[in-house]
Amino acid sequence: MHVQIGFELMLESVAPTPTVAITQPRSTEGQRILGPCLSITPEMPLHTYNDSFGNIVWRWTAPQGMQRIHYDAIAEVASLADPVLPDLPGTPVDQLPDAVLLYTLPSRYCPSDMVLNDAWQLFGGVPDGWPRVQAICDWAYRSVAYVAGSSTGTTSGYDVYLSRRGVCRDFAHLGVMFCRALSIPARYVCGYLPDINVPVNPEPMDFHAWFEAYLGGAWRTFDARHNQPRIGRVVIAHGRDAVDTAILTSYGASILTGMTVWAHERPDLTLLGEQKAQR
Structure with missing residues (x-):
């Protein structure tokens, strides 16, 4: 199935501020990220790397004043609910x-x-x-x-x-x-x-x-x-606890002034994919 995911963040900084974000899901065996679209206003260089847990990390310097970060993508994930396996034993x-x-x-x-x-x-x-x-x-x-x-x-x-x-x-x-x-x-x-x-x-x-x-x-x-x-979970990141998966980390006087998050099923895209598979 397909899930439309995304967010918009609004930041306000009193001075240029080094900033790190872990907000982009990666394609794995259980999910595939299609057509990701990222826009940052005002534009600036964005460095991307993978941390020690394999999470995708964005790194940039937020400018003085307001900044808008907009991300939108389609996630292809399993159409079934989380598996329940009550007979699974523990591991010594x-x-x-x-x-x-x-x-x-x-x-x-x-x-x-x-x-x-x-x-x-x-x-x-x-x-x-x-x-x-x-x-x-x-x-x-x-x-x-x-x-x-x-x-x-x-x-x-x-x-x-x-x-x-x-x-x-x-x-x-x-x-x-x-x-x-x-x-x-x-x-x-x-x-x-x-x-x-x-x-x-x-x-x-x-x-x-x-x-x-x-x-x-x-x-x-x-x-x-x-x-x-x-149904429809889309993993962004994992780690030992929330320290390793912080959505946003600012190294200075930067404030998150607004955040909008969306995630909803796109049955039209799922149906289109099934039709293509049948041809």
Whole structure:
């Protein structure tokens, strides 16, 4: 299926400001990005590179005054909802790939070492693997209230565990933190999540955050915020936590004054693609 994705950011800087953004999805085995279109006003050189997690990073110097960044693309993704594989077992730590071990360790927003005892008390009786990760999502969905504006850029998964309220990034950090406390590799993911086959959210759209757990030899999608399989996810970036996937980082006095995000199904393009495939 095809999903139209994009955003517009408005920045205001009091002086030329080095700026970094992680906002462009990359084509992978699970998604293909078609016809990306980027415009920056006023125009300026943009340097692009891949970070240590493989995310696409933009780097430029924002000028003094206002700047507009507009991005639009079509994402070709699976038409099925997130897979549910309840029989997937866990993987003993000594059998994990070297590159995955990093995701068993505490990080800034996922201090798993602070909830070791609680994690085992809450979820230690659940079979390892998919059932245990799903139990974490079920608990977070029941126990934590989604409250817009209830957290800040410094709120950690442990803070959310104590306060029992947060936004999507907090639910993701909470899931990652508990997984790691149980020696299950987990990583933070940010991207787009359109409202497909679910009630349309009347609130302005934002980027979404969820997490992936390493089960059965691959990364598997879990979303503690919604706690149900969803259709049309488009991954922008992944990392240890939100530090590694920050949408925008300014090295100076630069303020984000406006942001618009969109993600919606394009059935006309999907139908056109099916017709071409039949010819």
